Amino acid sequence: MMHQQFQDCIDACNACADACDNCAAACLQEGHASEMARCIALNMDCAQVCRLSAALMARGSQFAAALCRVCADICRACAEECGKHSMDHCQRCAEACRRCADACARMAAA
Amino acid sequence: MMHQQFQDCIDACNACADACDNCAAACLQEGHASEMARCIALNMDCAQVCRLSAALMARGSQFAAALCRVCADICRACAEECGKHSMDHCQRCAEACRRCADACARMAAA
Amino acid sequence: MMHQQFQDCIDACNACADACDNCAAACLQEGHASEMARCIALNMDCAQVCRLSAALMARGSQFAAALCRVCADICRACAEECGKHSMDHCQRCAEACRRCADACARMAAA
Amino acid sequence: MMHQQFQDCIDACNACADACDNCAAACLQEGHASEMARCIALNMDCAQVCRLSAALMARGSQFAAALCRVCADICRACAEECGKHSMDHCQRCAEACRRCADACARMAAA
Known part of the structure; x- marks a missing residue:
């Protein structure tokens, strides 16, 4: 399966999107x-861009890397903001965002 | 163009999604x-379901009608809530939601 | 976490969306x-509706059940079609679609 | 309306997404x-990235410009490919992609 190499990043994107949607609500x-x-606001952006990044990676799109670059930036911004707040959903979201950013x-660099 | 019959509904969905995203922010x-x-919360649901309904209609999907049925319900709920608030963005959004619901x-009935 | 009850279905939706996007490509x-x-065509519809169903469940949306009902129908249609083809990606996709439909x-019934 | 400045680009993204989804089908x-x-494959990527770009612009997201930069690249690639084919839906799609890329x-530069 040629896109299996992306599986870790796809999983991180899905987990981050779920955490962001949950945190927003x-x-x-x-x-x-x-x-x-x-x-x-960052949760909303991050969730949507993560879900689309997962889709492009799962399809082996030639634009997956370019979208992942933007996704990493959004994840970092969302991690920084969520990390300031003590609620469980914010802390879980910050952690998911950091993993996904990495x-x-x-x-994006591959 | 076989899907041109859907164009009015696609346009209403795109306009409603834009109004909902704007209103949420x-x-x-x-x-x-x-x-x-x-x-x-309703703006977020409505914007995303409207954009996906537009996509399925533009592709002539066999599931477009089923998704439009759900979309109509979400649009109606969002119109009712936005209609309670006097801000311009809420009033514009309520109007876009009513048109899209119709x-x-x-x-869905076609 | 109030939406944790949805976690199994969210996971099934994400896995199905990934399998459908992969199968389409x-x-x-x-x-x-x-x-x-x-x-x-079914892969495209199924992937997008699964990703949106995951989002609405993660947000605890009041419309999550209604969208999951449509999602179950699309997953069943996609499972039936993919199940006819012997390629690994089709068989994996059919299995992911069946799990997600269930x-x-x-x-939707909860 | 603070995001009205984005309206032309939002309209171009919605029109391009509709044309790409139609062309794919x-x-x-x-x-x-x-x-x-x-x-x-390019139609699928382009439609989804255009719809998300419209969403981020409608919300006045700080990441709208970064996503529009990626969107412009995808639109250009899709316009080039669609432009090679004589079918009406391909030619209409190529034109919508060119407008959206611009x-x-x-x-992205603003």
Whole structure:
């Protein structure tokens, strides 16, 4: 399977997208959404770009590396923001974003 | 062009998705995001389902009607919520959601 | 974590989306794409609807069940088509689609 | 409306995505999909990246420009490939891709 080499990065993207979507919804519902506005906005971007990066890698697209480069930048920004907040969903999301940023940066450089 | 019959509904979905994404970001940034939490959450769902409905219609997918049925329900819920708020972006979004709900309901019934 | 209950179905959706995207690209590149046209078209629909279903479940969306119902139908159609073809990527995809159809049907009924 | 400045590029992305999804489905169904394999693969990437670029612009995302840069590259590759084929859907798609590539390149440079 020619795209199996991408599997680690695909898994990291899927896990990060799930964590970001979960974090966005939790941040909205906990009564202090205004303070979490930047976190929610980054979660939305990060989740969508991660899911599309996974799709392009799974298809072996020639543009997968270019999208992963952008994805790594978004993941890093989201990790930095989520990492500031003590809620479990934010801390889990920050960790998933850091793993995904690393995996995408490696993909983009390959 | 075989899928041209879907063009009105595709246009309504794209316009609704743009209005929902815009409304979500504006609601987040205006300092009262907690009160707008349900609006933002519905905007996120509605934007994504509208964009995917447009994609399936543009491909003439056999599942376009089934997805449009779900899309119509989401658009109606989003229109109802956005319609409660006086901000321009909410009112514009409510109007785009109503048009899209009608177009998707017609598509689903066709 | 309130959405943890959805985790099995989210995982099935992500795995199915990856298998469908992979199968679509492989079917396109193996020199007999015309015979695989229905397989590729279903792969495209299935991958995108699975990824969006995962997103809505991860956010605990009130529309997750409705989308999962549509997703289950698409997964079943894709499993049936892919199951007719002997290539490894088609057989793996058919299996991922069957698992995802079952998981989504349970979600939709919950 | 703060993101109105992006409206032209959003419109170009939506139109390009619709044309690419339409072209992919038509290329699959016309009996010579093997020869159109690269066209279909690029259509799939281009449609999805265009729809996500529209979403990020509509939200005024700080990552909209970076994604538009990737989108411009994909649009140019898709325009070049579609432009080689005489079918109406390919020629329409090539034209939509060229417009979108120009609009995204301007957005990325702004």
